[in-house]
Amino acid sequence: MAEYLVTGAAGFVGSKLANKLINDGHHVTSIDDLSTGSISNVPEGVNFIQADCSDPHIYKSLENKSFEAVFHIAGQSSGEISFEDPIKDLKSNTQSTLLLLSLCKKINCKRFIFASSMSVYGLNNAEHVSEQSKCTPQSFYAVGKLASENYLNIYKKYGINSTALRLFNIYGPGQNMLNLKQGMLSIYLAQFIDKEKVIVKGSGERFRDLIFIDDVIESILRCTDNTDSYNEAINIGIGKKITVQNIIDSIRSNLKSSKTVEFVEGTPGDLHGITACTKKMDKILGKWDKVGLEQGLRSMIEHLS
Ligand SMILES: NC(=O)c1ccc[n+]([C@@H]2O[C@H](COP(=O)([O-])OP(=O)(O)OC[C@H]3O[C@@H](n4cnc5c(N)ncnc54)[C@H](O)[C@@H]3O)[C@@H](O)[C@H]2O)c1
Structure with a gap:
């Protein structure tokens, strides 16, 4: 049994992940500001903190915690909405990542899994993108996700093993x-x-490239203790x-x-x-029927x- 921090447990992906972890017998703490999520989505048993992940003041209360891993799922999740208030998007999607990484450093949490997005690729000549493809983000949202990925790389030197999951279009x-x-x-x-x-x-x-929610949760779980996924960006799609x-x-x-x-x-x-080119996903996380x-x-x- 482990203790995990899952941000965004009132939203689509975060609630499904938190639910699975709780059902598997783990403890889950979650931070969510309910900006798009709903309290009714938060699974029973989650230690729920209603707060904005981009607010530096909220982390004091977590400094005595010991998390096996942080799953940073919360964030403003629409490219279209990011054009309405780019600064808000920057805080929600990037500042929050930086603050959570800083918390990990303080409390010696060595594992960080980040909900990045296929939108980091942006305009690309190839229709089928691999993790080596050039990233030319076209929305404020995508710029924020890519910046977060770069912050993960910086925190590698503090011993934090992160994985950026470049999620394609999730439904379910x-x-x-x-x-x-x-x-x-x-x-x-x-x-x-x-x-x-x-x-x-x-x-x-x-x-x-549409991927069903259960397959996304399976990918995240397969990633959690998988050392081959440390410090990698991985496409999560069907291809x-x-x-x-x-x-x-x-x-x-x-x-x-x-x-x-x-x-x-x-x-x-x-x-x-x-x-998505899913070669890396298949190699690191293994194959299953999607x-x-x-x-x-x-x-x-x-x-x-
Ligand atoms: N759904 C997709 O197709 C998709 C694709 C690529 C990437 N992603 C990423 O996956 C993550 C989850 O997406 P989702 O579909 O579950 O979205 P969602 O909107 O259902 O859930 C996001 C949750 O985060 C919370 N939140 C937003 N900003 C916050 C903040 N600053 N502080 C605290 N809580 C905050 C919201 O209240 C909500 O509960 C997002 O980071 C999104 O960018 C999603």
């Missing part, structure tokens, strides 16, 4: 269906369910191209919906599409009904 039950600016599949699904028509910002030819039109068609056929879909101008910083789009989408729809 528990995703925030009210946030229409984050999560491509959930945005369309929410509109198919609740709106008169479905608005798609950008072309239907754009594509994403398959799914176009916006494919997503729309799948949702439409699953819901048997005849709603109108209107394509409008795209959002700043939005990428046409990239997929959930496909149809199965994942059905379980998401069942969860909503």
Whole structure:
């Protein structure tokens, strides 16, 4: 049994991770400011601290703790929203990382797992990106994630073994269906369910590498004690191209919906599409059968009904 710090346990990914750790018999402390998360998502048994991870004052109360690992999952999670207040995004996504790394140094916690993003690659000629591909971030959010990754590298010299998981597009039950600016599949699904028509910002030819939430949690857990993942950035995706039109068609056929879909101008910083080269992920974390789009989408729809 270990004690872990999981930031963001009121959100989509953090709540699923905290839940799994608790079910496996571990102790979990979480910091979340409930800016996008909901207290109802926080699993029972979590020592919950409602606070902003970018506030330096909150860490005093944790200095007597001994965490086996810190999973830094909390953060403003939308590229689109990062354009509304870049400074806020910088604090939420970058300052928080720096403060948590500094806490690790103080309390001698040697393991740090960070929820980075595929958006760090930005504009890239290749559609299929490996961890060696050039990073040219196109949103404030992506710049913040890449900066955080660089901070992890600096803290390596203090003996903190970190892993940056470059998460591709996650979907699944528990995703925030009210946030229409984050999560491509959930945005369309929410509109198919609740709106008169479905608005798609950008072309239907754009594509994403969609990964089901359970496979993301599996990756994080496989990473935790895995020394091969120390001080590495790893793509977490499926490696398959799914176009916006494919997503729309799948949702439409699953819901048997005849709603109108209107394509409008795209959002700043939005990428046409990239997929993950998963060679490094497979090599370090091992292979397992991943959930496909149809199965994942059905379980998401069942969860909503
Ligand atoms: N969902 C995806 O497709 C995806 C893809 C790539 C990367 N990521 C990253 O994974 C992480 C989790 O994403 P998610 O989908 O669960 O998002 P989410 O919005 O559901 O969860 C984020 C949680 O962090 C909390 N939070 C935000 N800023 C905070 C702050 N400054 N201090 C404390 N708590 C704060 C929110 O209240 C929320 O509970 C994020 O860092 C995101 O950037 C997500």
